[in-house]
Amino acid sequence: MALESNHAQLNSSRISIRISPKIWPFLTTFAFSCAILVAVAWSLPDSEHKNIVFGILMLLIALSSWVQWKKSLRLHVTKGTLTLQSPLGIITPITNICHVAVDPKGTLYFSLYDPQLIYPPEKVGLIDQTMEEGGYNFTIQGISKPVALKICKACNLSPDHLIENELVPEEVIDVESFQALLLKKSPYAPISYALFAMNILLFLVMLYAGVDLFQPTTEQLLAWGANVGTKTMDGEGWRLLSCAFLHIGLIHLGLNMFVLWKVGPFLERLFGSTIFLIFYVVSAIGGSEASLWWNEFGVSAGASGALFGIFGSLLGYLLAKPPGMSVAIMSQLRFWAINFIVLNIAFVFFLAGVDQAAHGGGALAGFLIGLLAGLMQKNAILKNPILKQGVLMLLGVGICWGSWFMLQKETADKFLAIKTFERFGKEEESLLMKFTKGEAGVRKAQITEEEFAILLATEITPAWSEYATKFNNFKKVPSRWSGWYPDFVVYLKTQVEAQTLLVEGIKTNDKSKVEEAHEKFADAAEMVKKITTEMKAKSKNKSD
Structure with missing residues (x-):
């Protein structure tokens, strides 16, 4: 941040201000989250653990909403005292504030004459630590600039106005600023929006063709390209990719597209459009192959394998510690990706109808290709972006073909046995009928x-x-x-x-x-x- 001083004096007046969170936004968010959770629960088949898992998720959503509400800004300025009930829980005289600044986002930065004048005394250590790290005793975040200025006026303080510096990615330490920097450098994310549009368009075409909105039949899914071993392993390998654009009802589509819309553009700007597409496709195929290996009788569809894969790609990419990001950003993004993968797998582990193999396989394939991309980013030999993308594409093809070869070696007999058994099941009845009719013909002297x-x-x-x-x-x-x-x-x-x-x-x-x-x-x-x-x-x- 650079400093642009503003020394205009405010009129001294006794102004009291109280800021506390309104409950209705949190209740609305909680209700909306619960509605989505109920819709997801309704769309999945019944299982022994279904009610338990979704009950826990409902409690966690309620707990999260309550914690967020409790941690929201609660501030009171009156009688020469600033009371910051949350999130810090401190009280200090206004005369103890020696300096205040506000940035364009509305964050307030406070410096104190004497941190020892803070109550309760046990908070002094926290304030001193913040001073050493950021140059200010404490900050108030998540408020608008007008509210920040209103607080300054209530305290009868004239704030300095901070302006944004032109930062390079290596200097940014918070994800929000890093995202803004990427957005400024790459305003467009064509691959993410194209993938989003393709999924939506295919779903609309399916509806037009008569596929059920919420519960498509297995026959309908297979007709539109779902992944199943007896077909995919029998000359229809294209299903490994086609199934990633196919969804089992509106709820399934909505959840996956929400994740793609929120996460895809950011990761595409981080990796670059071509590399992001490579990550997405390799992860989708890897998830489909894992599904075939684990779910011998299952029919799978959906973009979730690819979505888990792009988070896996992020983890692999960060593991290589490529240039262009600060240690703080890499740490935050790593935590974010691990949270998404682990929590999503953990909470639906016991639910029927969720293809965990596709999730895990997509994440693993994405991790491998992301790690290779990160190592290549550090390699000074591959300076040409087109050369890097070409090499990465070849490596992605190698991962897909290598896993496909191992899959065929491991499961070819199994899927041939399944297909033979299905054919036998249809033919057995006619063979037994022939036998029974022959016996009856002998008894009746017909033959x-x-x-x-x-x-x-x-x-x-x-x-x-x-x-x-x-x-x-x-x-x-x-x-x-x-x-x-x-x-x-x-x-x-x-x-x-x-x-x-x-x-x-x-x-x-x-x-x-x-x-x-x-x-x-x-x-x-x-x-x-x-x-x-x-x-x-x-x-x-x-x-x-």
């Missing part, structure tokens, strides 16, 4: 036993045998299948053995083989009951 045996040998048993071989050869299957899958493979083999014995018994007129076949069919039926019970138990545990 001979030999014709039934031919039907089995040519149309039914080969299909069962093919599925038995496929499922037996899968090296990896979804973890959710671990309880019943071995029994399922045995069930398929038993069906094949029973049908083979039945065919042989009919062809050779061997009744013992026919009886053995029926025993195996009975065993297979018992296995179906056991498998069904295990699948229901596994499904219940998963939902719990």
Whole structure:
């Protein structure tokens, strides 16, 4: 700050002034926050911990509003005394104020003749510490300039007016000033606003096409590009990125776009538009890949993986300690990014319907690419901005392809097993109906036993045998299948053995083989009951 003195004397008069916060803005903010929280809770599926988590969040919002209200400015000037009830909680005679200054934002800076004249005495240490750090005994922040001047008039003091210096980023120590400096240097944030518009536009097009406003169906989401393993891993890799522009209802869209609108422009100005876009895309793909790895049966969509990723990018970037920022700014931004990632993951960890893998994967991918960007920023060899952006883009492609390769190696068998099981589920019913109709035809003398045996040998048993071989050869299957899958493979083999014995018994007129076949069919039926019970138990545990 530079100093522009103003020595005009104020008229001496006895003026009393009392400033205290109005309650209605805090109540309005609290009500609005609660309304959003209720809307989010309504949009998520029910779970055991849902009421507990949202109850805690509601209490935290109430506590935060109350604390903010309690810490708001409470000031009283009367009878020659300045009483600053909050946030400092001090009282001092007006005659003890030797100097007062006001900056363009309305912050008041006070210097005292004797800090020992402050009451209560235990606050003196705090005042002395502030004096050593900033050159003033204490400040009053968060008020407008007219209110600041009104306080000065009540104290019968003529303030000096501080004017802003042209600061470089390395000299700025508060985030607000740093943001203002970035805004002055880069007024526009085209990528952030383009991403915002693309998400909104796609959602409107979906609504026009008949997609539900609040609860789109799985089929609708898949038709518009949602991420699911059986499709993405089967030649539709474009879903890794398309799903990041797709949202599961208005609440989901609103929350993500609020974060993008508030945070995106600032980070884009900090990193630069091209680098910000690289961070966003790499994080979106990384989040989608993590979702496939963790949620073997899930359908995922939304920009949250990319949003967590740009916070992760900020953390990685700051870890490299690039030039252009003061230590104070880096510390504040680091705390801000960690808070966003940790608190958001922690509070929705127990909620069903929230893709935490996409959040974590996006944050990790963003952290890696952000760290590389920060290291490159320190590298004196890569001075050309276009060269830096090109190298970073190649590194981002490397991160995406490397993780994609590992994902395929780890999950290819699992998703092929899921797809095969879905196809088997559709075909099993028709195979069993053919078998049942064949048996009924033999009993009603509509077909001979030999014709039934031919039907089995040519149309039914080969299909069962093919599925038995496929499922037996899968090296990896979804973890959710671990309880019943071995029994399922045995069930398929038993069906094949029973049908083979039945065919042989009919062809050779061997009744013992026919009886053995029926025993195996009975065993297979018992296995179906056991498998069904295990699948229901596994499904219940998963939902719990």
